[in-house]
Amino acid sequence: MTNGQRQKIKMLRYQGVGYGKIAKATGLSRDSVRNYCVREGLNGYATELVTEYRKVMTEEMLFVVCLNCGMKLEQNNCGRKRKYCSLSCKREWEKDHRTAYVLNCEYCGKEFKALGVGWRKYCSQECYRRDRFWREEDAAEVAQKILQFKKVNHLPVWLRDLLLSDAEE
Numbered sequence: 682m683t684n685g686q687r688q689k690i691k692m693l694r695y696q697g698v699g700y701g702k703i704a705k706a707t708g709l710s711r712d713s714v715r716n717y718c719v720r721e722g723l724n725g726y727a728t729e730l731v732t733e734y735r736k737v738m739t740e741e742m743l744f745v746v747c748l749n750c751g752m753k754l755e756q757n758n759c760g761r762k763r764k765y766c767s768l769s770c771k772r773e774w775e776k777d778h779r780t781a782y783v784l785n786c787e788y789c790g791k792e793f794k795a796l797g798v799g800w801r802k803y804c805s806q807e808c809y810r811r812d813r814f815w816r817e818e819d820a821a822e823v824a825q826k827i828l829q830f831k832k833v834n835h836l837p838v839w840l841r842d843l844l845l846s847d848a849e850e
């Protein structure tokens with residue numbers, strides 16, 4: 682396993698990506714990805730990992746080095762903390778990261794905008810959580826509601842597709 686692969690595993694794990702997808706993205710086997718994650722304590726719940734990641738990023742990155750060029754920042758003790766070494770770095774970073782992508786939430790299907798990233802799947806943490814943990818537990822509840830002709834809010838896209846595809850057969 683190369684340093685680059687380790688780095689990539691960490692980054693993806695911190696974003697809540699599963700072992701299988703990481704294996705594909707890094708060209709490693711699922712087992713070695715999982716073993717590495719267990720060794721490094723990266724095997725917890727994705728939401729916890731994301732929280733941890735934000736903490737690490739804030740401590741190690743924010744206000745320490747320029748977000749754009751990585752140069753070490755000198756902070757003075759008064760006034761606002763600096764995130765960039767210069768105005769041109771600030772502009773460059775913002776240009777790259779303020780591009781708004783219009784995406785569709787994989788859980789509720791709603792359109793949402795994401796800044797700087799074109800691969801986000803969910804409009805919110807709530808939808809992310811629901812789509813991940815809903816599949817088994819709440820499918821029965823949804824089925825129940827459908828049978829009782831109750832309006833089902835936020836029908837997961839995967840479930841809606843499933844219902845529709847069944848209807849067409």
Ligand SMILES: [Zn+2]
Nearest residue numbers: 747750766770
């Ligand atoms: Zn800079």
Ligand SMILES: [Zn+2]
Nearest residue numbers: 786789804808
């Ligand atoms: Zn959503």
